Amino acid sequence: MPSSRAAAEPGDAPWLAIVIHLTFFLLLGSALTRYVQRHIDSPDAAAVLALAGVLALLYVLGPAVGRLAVVPERTAVRFSHGPGRPPARHLLWLGAVVAAWAVLVALAPSFSWCAVPLFYTALRTLPPLAAYVLVTAFTGYVILAQLRLAHRFDVDLVAGPAAVAALATAVFAFMDRQSARQAALIGDLVRARRELAATERREGTLAERQRLSMEIHDTLAQGLSSQRMLLQAADRVWDDDPARARTHVRTAASIAERNLAEARRFVHDLAPADLAAGGGLPEALRGLAARESTAARTVECHVDGEPGPLPDRVQSALLRIAQGALANVREHSGASRAALTLTYLGDEIRLDVADDGRGFDPSRPAGAGTGPGGARGHGLPAIRARVEQLGGTLTVESAPGDGTVVSAAVPLRTEEAGAP
Structure with missing residues (x-):
């Protein structure tokens, strides 16, 4: 019958429990029918019929006793008196079943075959050692009952019950091990899935942090840097050239306005303001060059090739790359001319940012000096990270005194070209 141990073993097949229960009642009914047909006039008939009814009733009460005896805890079920030990309530129920069956067999040995399904109940209810002892006692008691019924010694009556008990115990032990392995495997899979989900969350968090840092660098930080430079320039000429100072202030105000728009869209995780205005990447680059x-x-802007639709993430990344490269030109190069060149090559799109500034040595480590990859901001590392996220390549050509060309090439798959 269902028991605390049965409930603790999720690997038990429900159909097997049903078969065991049906077998018990079939054997009990068969033995009762045989007794009624042959011994209804026996003086023990009333006691046998009563005990058979009591045994059937006790067996039926097993599920209710099992539900009261266990306390569920998530997917595992623990005994109310400690893990691995059956509760007293269930031990009392099992003792009552065994006692009723033993007395019934003493009065009518033909009921001894009901021990077969009781093997299964004992094995599921008790710890292994106690269950094996009880099964052995069952087997010996059945053998004695069968020999008493036959009135003679028969090897079959000894070997048969022993073989059945051994087979039932071996099958249960095998299923118990399989159930434990299955439970362990399920537990490992659940833990692995949780660890994988945690890893993905951590990776997503790190990627989002990197994205946010680059977005802030390429928008708010660069805009604030430009405003600071313009306001400093206005302060220097405020007394000598008020008109020029006012021009610097108006330009700083315009940059502040655009920064505000970028910040609002940044909060809502929308496309860059230049792209949201319409016209696509070429128009956004022309507007950037004009500013x-x-x-x-x-700063000039050129578009070569036949413009076509680009995925939003590619447009956003290339615009941010152009903004970052021009910020490096503005802050570090001292250039008098710069050019943005966007080239459509069918399966690839290329963005080149060239200037005639002082140049630098690309082989020097980032953070050394004041070149585009120098100490201020993310510089080239941020640009390179954006290009790599798109699966592209970044090329930097420069030398001291010869200007700089930053070239970002991004491959375009056919299915991405028409992506929204």
Whole structure:
């Protein structure tokens, strides 16, 4: 019958329990029918019929006793008196079943075959050692009952019950081990899935942090840097050239306005403001070039090839790359001319940012000096990270005094070209 141990073993097949229960009642009914047909006039008939009814009733009460005896805890079930030990309530129920069966067999040995399903109940209810002892006692008692019924010694009556008990015990032990292995495997899979989910969350968090740091660097930080430079320039000429100072202030205000728009869209995780305005990447680059052009520096924009639709993430990344590269030009190069060139090559799109500034040595470690990969901000490492996220390549050509060309090439798969 279902018991505390049965409930603790999720690997038990429900159909097997049903078969065992049906077998018990079939054997009990068969023995009772045989007794009624042959011994209804016996003086013990009333006691046998009563005991058979009591045994059937006790067996039926097994599920209710099992439910009351266990306390579920998530997927595992623990005994109310400690893990691995059956509770007193269930031991009392099992003792009552065994006692009723033993007295019944003493009065009518033909009921001894009901011991077969009781083997299964004992094995599921008790710890292994106690269960094996009880099964052995069952077997010996059945052998004695069968020999008393036959009125003679027969090897079959000794070997048969012993073989059945051994087979039932071996089958249960095998199923018990399989159930334990299955439970362990399920536990390992659940733990592995949780660890994988935790790893993915950590990786996603790190990737999002990197994305946010690059977004802040390429938008808010660069805008604030430009405003600071313009306001400092306005402060230097405020007394000598008020008109020029006002021009610097107006330009700083314009940058602040764009920074505000970027910050709002950044909070809502939308596309860059230039892209959201319509016109796609080419128009966004032209607008960027126009804003970066000053009296001291001219920035041009060229588009080669046949423009086509690009995935949003590619457009956003290339615009951020252009912003970062021009920020390096503005802050570090001292260039008087710069050029943005966007080239459509069918299966690839290329963005080149060239300037005629002082240049630098690309072989020097990042953070050394004041070149585009120098100590301020993310510089080239941030640009390179964006290109690598798109599966592209970044090339930097420069030398001291010869200007700089930063080239980002991003491959385009056919299915991505028409992506929204």
